Amino acid sequence: MTKTAESFQFKAEIQQLLNILVHSLYTDKEIFLRELISNASDALNRVQFEMLTNHDVLDPDAELGIWLSVDEDAKTITIRDTGIGMTHDELIENLGTIAKSGAKEFLERLKESKEHATEIIGQFGVGFYSVFMVAKEVEVLSRSYRKDAEAVRWVSDGSETYTIETAEKPDRGTTITIKLNDDSHEFANLYRLENIIKKYSDFVTYPIYVGEGDDRRTANQQTAIWRQSPSEVEEEKYNEFYKQLTLDFTDPLAHIHLSVDAPVQVKALLFIPATREGSVFSLRKEPGLKLYSRNVLIEEYSTDLLPNHYRFVHGVVDSEDISLSVSREAVQNTRVINKLKNLLTKRVTRALEEMGKDDPEKYRKFWDEFSPFIKEGIATDPTTIESLAPLLRFPCSTCEPDELISLKDYVEKMSDGQEEIYYLIADSIAAAANSPHMDRFKKRNIPVLYMVDTMDTFMLTTFREFDGKKLQNVETAKLDDTDEDTAIDEAAKEKLPDDQFAEVIARFKSVLGERVEDVREAKHLHSSPVRLVAPEGSEGQEMERIRRLLEKDYKIPKRVLEINRGHPIVQNIAALLKTDFGKADLLIEQLFDNALLAEGLHPNPAEMLPRIQKLMEMLKG
Ligand code: ADP
Ligand code: MG
Numbered sequence: 001m002t003k004t005a006e007s008f009q010f011k012a013e014i015q016q017l018l019n020i021l022v023h024s025l026y027t028d029k030e031i032f033l034r035e036l037i038s039n040a041s042d043a044l045n046r047v048q049f050e051m052l053t054n055h056d057v058l059d060p061d062a063e064l065g066i067w068l069s070v071d072e073d074a075k076t077i078t079i080r081d082t083g084i085g086m087t088h089d090e091l092i093e094n095l096g097t098i099a100k101s102g103a104k105e106f107l108e109r110l111k112e113s114k115e116h117a118t119e120i121i122g123q124f125g126v127g128f129y130s131v132f133m134v135a136k137e138v139e140v141l142s143r144s145y146r147k148d149a150e151a152v153r154w155v156s157d158g159s160e161t162y163t164i165e166t167a168e169k170p171d172r173g174t175t176i177t178i179k180l181n182d183d184s185h186e187f188a189n190l191y192r193l194e195n196i197i198k199k200y201s202d203f204v205t206y207p208i209y210v211g212e213g214d215d216r217r218t219a220n221q222q223t224a225i226w227r228q229s230p231s232e233v234e235e236e237k238y239n240e241f242y243k244q245l246t247l248d249f250t251d252p253l254a255h256i257h258l259s260v261d262a263p264v265q266v267k268a269l270l271f272i273p274a275t276r277e278g279s280v281f282s283l284r285k286e287p288g289l290k291l292y293s294r295n296v297l298i299e300e301y302s303t304d305l306l307p308n309h310y311r312f313v314h315g316v317v318d319s320e321d322i323s324l325s326v327s328r329e330a331v332q333n334t335r336v337i338n339k340l341k342n343l344l345t346k347r348v349t350r351a352l353e354e355m356g357k358d359d360p361e362k363y364r365k366f367w368d369e370f371s372p373f374i375k376e377g378i379a380t381d382p383t384t385i386e387s388l389a390p391l392l393r394f395p396c397s398t399c400e401p402d403e404l405i406s407l408k409d410y411v412e413k414m415s416d417g418q419e420e421i422y423y424l425i426a427d428s429i430a431a432a433a434n435s436p437h438m439d440r441f442k443k444r445n446i447p448v449l450y451m452v453d454t455m456d457t458f459m460l461t462t463f464r465e466f467d468g469k470k471l472q473n474v475e476t477a478k479l480d481d482t483d484e485d486t487a488i489d490e491a492a493k494e495k496l497p498d499d500q501f502a503e504v505i506a507r508f509k510s511v512l513g514e515r516v517e518d519v520r521e522a523k524h525l526h527s528s529p530v531r532l533v534a535p536e537g538s539e540g541q542e543m544e545r546i547r548r549l550l551e552k553d554y555k556i557p558k559r560v561l562e563i564n565r566g567h568p569i570v571q572n573i574a575a576l577l578k579t580d581f582g583k584a585d586l587l588i589e590q591l592f593d594n595a596l597l598a599e600g601l602h603p604n605p606a607e608m609l610p611r612i613q614k615l616m617e618m619l620k621g
Contacts, residue, residue: 005155005165008096014129018158021133029184032130033193034200036079036176039128040066041204043083043174045297047145050084052296057145058085059172066208068193068219075180075188082173085144088152091164095128095140095154131176132158134184141167142174194219203244205295224295226269226316230257242271246284246314250274253366256315256351264339270315270348276369287311293322304337307384309377310348312370317344349387356391356406367393367404375455382462389466395429397438397448405449407466413447417480420472423449425457425541427600435598436528437474443526448474457545475533475541479524492566500574501565507577508561511588515558522562529567532559532595556601561592586615 010018044064051057059082067080086094131138136157143151151169156162169175180188187193190210197208197219208220225233225241239251252271259267270289288301288311295318305317321336356363374391377384393404398413405413410421422441426432432450441448451460464471496504501521508519517535525531534541538557547554563570569587576584590611596602 005153005163007161007163008092009161010096010156014096015160017129018132021129022158029133030187030196031200032134033187033196035127035130037066037197037201037204037208040079040081040083040174041201041206043081043085044206045083045300047082047084047172048296049298050145056147057172058143058147059145062172065206066204068190068197068208068210069212070188070190070193072188075185077178077180077187077193078175079178080173080175082171085149085173086140086142086152087144087146087149088164088166090144091140091142091152091154096162129158131178134180134187135178136181137179139177140174141169141177143169143172145172200244203241205297224292224318226257226267226318229259233257238269238271241269242314245290245316246271246273248273252314253362254351254355256347258347260343264319264336264343265321266317266319266340266343268315268317268344268347270313270317270344272313272348272351272366272370274365274369276312284314289314290316291322292316292318294320298322305341305344306348307341307345307377307381309373309380309384309388310345312373313348346387349391352391356393364393364404371453372455375453375459378463379455379458379461385463389463394423394449394451395432396450397424397433397441398445399447410447410449411467411469414469415446418446420470420477421449421466422446422472422474422477423451423460424474425451425460425545428452431598431600436525436531436595439526439528439531440479440524441474444479446479454549457542457549460542461546473541492564496565496571496574503577504570504574505563507573507581507584508563508588511585512561512592515592516561517558518560520560520562522564525562525564525567528598529564529569530591530595531562532599532601533562535560559599561595583618586611590615 044066047057048064051060062082064082067078069078070076071078138156138158140154141151142154143149151167152164153167154162154164194210197210201208202221203223203225204220205222205224207218207222209216210219211217225237238255238257242248242252242255251274253274254272256268256270256272258270268289284301286301286303288299288303289305290297291299291302291305302317303311306313317340319336319340322334352363352366355366371393374388378388378392389407393406394410395403396405396410399405407421414421424432424435424437426435429450429452432438432448432452438448451457460471505519505521509516512519516532522531534544535558538544544556548556569591573584573587576587590608593602593605593608593611597605
């Protein structure tokens with residue numbers, strides 16, 4: 001029963017990838033071993049999972065492991081596993097097309113920046129094909145766990161084609177034989193391979209045996225580090241484990257290692273990465289935690305164990321309470337999962353809250369990277385407000401330049417009569433600090449939180465109260481009418497009598513026309529000449545901002561312009577109205593532009609330049 005080998009063409013994108021892999025001056029060639037071991041480990045996970053429900057597999061009693069050997073003279077490496085194996089069609093499907101592997105992502109990134117191939121290649125799990133960095137020929141001999149499937153041999157030299165033929169292999173699993181190319185003979189050395197395994201694959205949960213006969217030894221630790229007691233694990237081990245799990249290059253910001261027996265049995269090791277970017281290049285291609293039960297990997301990416309807003313958390317969860325005999329779909333809905341989710345969510349929140357208290361510097365790093373996730377949580381799920389609000393931080397009007405404060409600290413700063421938490425929406429801290437809405441708060445020394453993040457406005461739609469105190473936008477805040485305000489008004493009236501001020505208002509109205517809803521006297525301004533406020537009954541600044549972000553053709557509704565009667569510029573205008581309408585109008589136009597700028601509403605600030613120059617020309621010594 002001899003059958004000649006069939007020949008196939010690689011899909012175009014694989015040819016492209018192979019070309020890059022083989023010809024780039026790639027310095028980290030050694031990662032080919034990490035990729036092959038990772039595939040073997042995946043295959044072992046899959047067969048182990050299959051055997052939970054299906055006992056009718058080939059070689060049910062075979063030890064689950066990975067075996068590595070070299071032939072130093074022939075310059076070959078062999079990697080064998082007792083995993084799930086592949087059939088003829090699966091070989092074509094898995095090794096002839098780029099399906100979901102990191103290779104595809106790699107090629108996409110490469111399209112963006114061609115010149116950095118060698119730099120970025122190391123950041124991706126490039127998968128099986130990375131073997132061609134070291135191989136001049138690769139043979140994959142595989143036999144599926146399905147009893148009726150024949151063994152198959154796949155051979156390729158990494159050029160455009162590969163061949164497949166039926167083969168002899170009595171036992172389940174995959175054996176990959178690599179003929180090293182002339183530049184890669186260094187890898188035909190067991191010690192070298194052992195070191196690579198320690199570096200990249202130490203925590204693989206199956207034994208990786210190297211060598212043969214009496215010389216055979218286990219190269220990896222295989223420790224399920226999350227199953228150890230936290231007091232036994234050194235800090236450095238956590239970092240190593242994290243890096244092998246994610247392929248992130250930086251240490252994580254924090255880890256949470258927990259071991260709980262009730263209300264649900266669980267051991268878990270969760271990590272908060274140092275950066276968001278780290279996870280973009282990550283080996284972990286999707287969000288989600290690795291879910292184990294009694295050492296069997298149940299799900300590679302479980303997204304049921306933490307709420308969506310904690311999707312930046314990586315790690316491993318291991319619970320004996322998950323019954324192993326149910327299908328993947330059923331597992332997801334068990335009450336156990338809900339209990340786990342509850343518990344893990346609380347632990348992550350608590351860890352962050354404690355970090356905020358005990359290590360503000362570290363927390364600041366967390367906040368700078370991940371604040372949008374926390375705000376998103378509040379915006380999308382109001383039930384999270386109570387637990388997430390303590391994590392929030394904001395710049396504020398009485399803070400140091402780079403300082404952020406928590407709501408709790410804000411509440412402590414509140415003066416005796418103050419009942420509400422005041423905030424100001426602006427595009428930047430600088431814009432907030434110079435906003436005319438701040439006048440009366442500065443005057444009274446009342447702290448105001450600056451909401452300068454896009455996510456803030458979304459969050460404010462659901463988040464309206466903290467610690468029993470209302471969150472109040474300064475634009476529409478009603479402060480007590482104090483003596484100070486009236487005093488200013490009296491002084492202003494003396495300088496600008498009613499009839500003159502009425503003329504000023506009228507002139508503003510006729511110059512600005514349709515551009516404003518109304519013009520009226522300001523009650524709350526001190527150092528600013530004018531400000532824009534939303535008319536009564538409008539949707540409010542928060543909704544406007546959201547619409548501006550979401551609706552392409554959204555036009556901000558017209559505003560009411562308020563004029564500070566006591567301000568010198570306004571008094572100048574009053575005087576000019578008696579002598580030079582042209583100059584008065586220039587000032588009116590400029591004040592309106594200034595007000596738009598202060599609100600972050602100016603469509604094109606550069607348009608103001610000719611007028612500003614004209615005004616400057618008038619300033620003669
Ligand atoms: P990825 O591992 O990201 O899916 P790879 O390029 O590393 O991408 O591997 C492609 C596919 O080939 C795997 O998804 C798997 O289906 C199959 N495969 C590779 N190695 C093995 C193996 N040792 N045993 C069984 N299947 C394998
Ligand atoms: Mg892989």
